[in-house]
Amino acid sequence: MEVKSRMMGDSSAYKSTLDCFIKTLKNDGPFAFYKGFIPNFGRLGSWNVIMFLTLEQVKKFVRSIESP
Incomplete structure (x- = not known):
């Protein structure tokens, strides 16, 4: 859910969904994907x-x- 939210919020910062996933993992760590769980x-x-x-x-x- 986090990747979708980030892509919808600022798609110009990412080249693709995979790029968004990798950057989120590098910058915020694996727990960033569990926000709002x-x-x-x-x-x-x-x-x-x-x-x-x-x-x-x-x-x-x-x-x-x-x-x-």
């Missing part, structure tokens, strides 16, 4: 938990209707 994981992780819990409850409800 915790907020994204919190948002997507909580959504997935709620979605799968809801899906299981709906499946359970449908099964109870199908077999009297």
Whole structure:
């Protein structure tokens, strides 16, 4: 995600996506690619938990209707 954000922000500073990746790795280190990981994981992780819990409850409800 970091490479995409940097390319969209200042594409004139980089020749290609690979160039952006290499420069980011050299200048900021490998942890630069994990910026925003915790907020994204919190948002997507909580959504997935709620979605799968809801899906299981709906499946359970449908099964109870199908077999009297």
